[in-house]
Amino acid sequence: MSEVTNGVSRRSVLKGAAIGTAGLVGGGALLSSCGGDAATGPLSFGARTVDESPTKQLKALVAAYEAKTGNTVTYNATESNAFQNNLSQYLQGTPDDAFQWMAGYRMQFFAEQGLLVDLSDVWEEIGDQYAESYKIASTGLDGKQYFIPQSWYPWGLHYRKSMIADIGLDPEDIYSWDDLMAVLEGMKGKGLIGLASADKGGWEAMGTFDILNARINGYQFHVDLLGGREKWTDDRVREVFKYWEMLLPYMNTNVLDLEWDGAMQLLLQRKAGLFFNGSWFGANFKEQSDADYEDLWIIPFPEINPEHARDTIDAPIDGFCAAANGANPDGGKDFVKFAGDMEGVQAMLDTGVPMTSANSGQDTSTYDAFQKQQLAVMAEAKYITQFLDRDTRPDFAGPVVGPALQSWFKNPKDVGSILESLQSQWDALPPL
Numbered sequence: 001m002s003e004v005t006n007g008v009s010r011r012s013v014l015k016g017a018a019i020g021t022a023g024l025v026g027g028g029a030l031l032s033s034c035g036g037d038a039a040t041g042p043l044s045f046g047a048r049t050v051d052e053s054p055t056k057q058l059k060a061l062v063a064a065y066e067a068k069t070g071n072t073v074t075y076n077a078t079e080s081n082a083f084q085n086n087l088s089q090y091l092q093g094t095p096d097d098a099f100q101w102m103a104g105y106r107m108q109f110f111a112e113q114g115l116l117v118d119l120s121d122v123w124e125e126i127g128d129q130y131a132e133s134y135k136i137a138s139t140g141l142d143g144k145q146y147f148i149p150q151s152w153y154p155w156g157l158h159y160r161k162s163m164i165a166d167i168g169l170d171p172e173d174i175y176s177w178d179d180l181m182a183v184l185e186g187m188k189g190k191g192l193i194g195l196a197s198a199d200k201g202g203w204e205a206m207g208t209f210d211i212l213n214a215r216i217n218g219y220q221f222h223v224d225l226l227g228g229r230e231k232w233t234d235d236r237v238r239e240v241f242k243y244w245e246m247l248l249p250y251m252n253t254n255v256l257d258l259e260w261d262g263a264m265q266l267l268l269q270r271k272a273g274l275f276f277n278g279s280w281f282g283a284n285f286k287e288q289s290d291a292d293y294e295d296l297w298i299i300p301f302p303e304i305n306p307e308h309a310r311d312t313i314d315a316p317i318d319g320f321c322a323a324a325n326g327a328n329p330d331g332g333k334d335f336v337k338f339a340g341d342m343e344g345v346q347a348m349l350d351t352g353v354p355m356t357s358a359n360s361g362q363d364t365s366t367y368d369a370f371q372k373q374q375l376a377v378m379a380e381a382k383y384i385t386q387f388l389d390r391d392t393r394p395d396f397a398g399p400v401v402g403p404a405l406q407s408w409f410k411n412p413k414d415v416g417s418i419l420e421s422l423q424s425q426w427d428a429l430p431p432l
Helices: 050-071 080-084 087-092 104-113 120-129 130-139 161-166 177-189 204-216 219-226 234-249 260-267 281-288 291-293 329-340 342-349 371-380 394-410 412-427
Strands: 002-009 041-047 075-076 096-101 150-154 153-159 193-196 274-280 298-299 311-314 317-322 384-385
Touching: 041 050, 041 177, 041 329, 050 075, 050 281, 050 329, 080 087, 080 130, 096 329, 120 298, 120 329, 150 291, 150 329, 153 161, 153 204, 153 281, 153 311, 161 193, 161 234, 177 193, 177 234, 177 274, 177 384, 193 260, 193 311, 204 234, 204 274, 204 311, 204 384, 219 384, 234 260, 234 412, 260 281, 274 281, 274 329, 274 342, 281 291, 281 298, 281 371, 291 298, 298 371, 311 371, 394 412
Parallel strands: 041 075, 193 274, 311 384
Antiparallel strands: 096 317, 150 317, 153 274, 153 298
């Protein structure tokens, strides 16, 4: 984050709304090129976060755009969950001209509704700065591009190197499920929470479901399930919850009382040994101190089914879209073009906030050790998924899957009725 991420603060939605992290940009006219000379009005930019590190990045981007174009940019920030819960209604109302969003299905859903600006000509201008895989992830079902990538981050098992060394354990030895269970048992024996977990936001546990499903049943079954081509009542889905239940004795008991950052704090404060999440939170460790950040590490989630090994990983892509209903969509389009061009990317990198940019112009030789380890984790994977709430319908992920997983935490033995409800609610969804 982002997820986002992305970061990466995250996802939950009301029926008919969309999920994901979001912020927004608006105003200003389309310039002939990034930082052109034909500015015609002020812009508004809405960020999907109020956290310190991403705010620093985004404000630097805004400042660089203002300096380049002469346009005035109004910065609007909203807490992630609050914004995303109303994003669908927002985009249909009077949105800002551009906004932070997600690649893949999340973007395609809104593009199909005519709520996003076609950015295909932007890709013609700056697309050579991105690998083809990023263009594919930015493309709608009609073959046009509606998204500009900013950054990506892998989901994996995170831990503190010094802390694990102090207790005589080595997470690098975790390859199989049995390896994981042995390490968790060792942590429990030392009075630690083995696996810091959260799901108050309704999205956090989706990442755990993703990885267990991919490890047990493989990439193709996972994407087919999220696309409605497989059934939630399938015994293979039951198997996911069977393994998940084995993790419960090693997790904190207040999963439903914590959002992602609450679980992160358990790792930061050395109360938990492992934290399964997207690596966007590395910036939060760096905010604490450089020493805390340098102590952070990531490894892939272990193999369960040898047929699929560790061949799949969630690695969401965060970035920017322009809103079709904005007051100045051409201005929003110009802003996201600047954000995707290396000049805009560099403005964010110059803040010193760690970011694994999607732009191929970033000098990866300058990556720190934690960023290089993220690349290593990614390199092992054959298949890349976005994240459950990005890879299925937004009117299903947040309103249906989120509460279902929260219900399971309350009563893990009620798997059958939970899965039957999930399938019946999928079947009742209107056609897109």
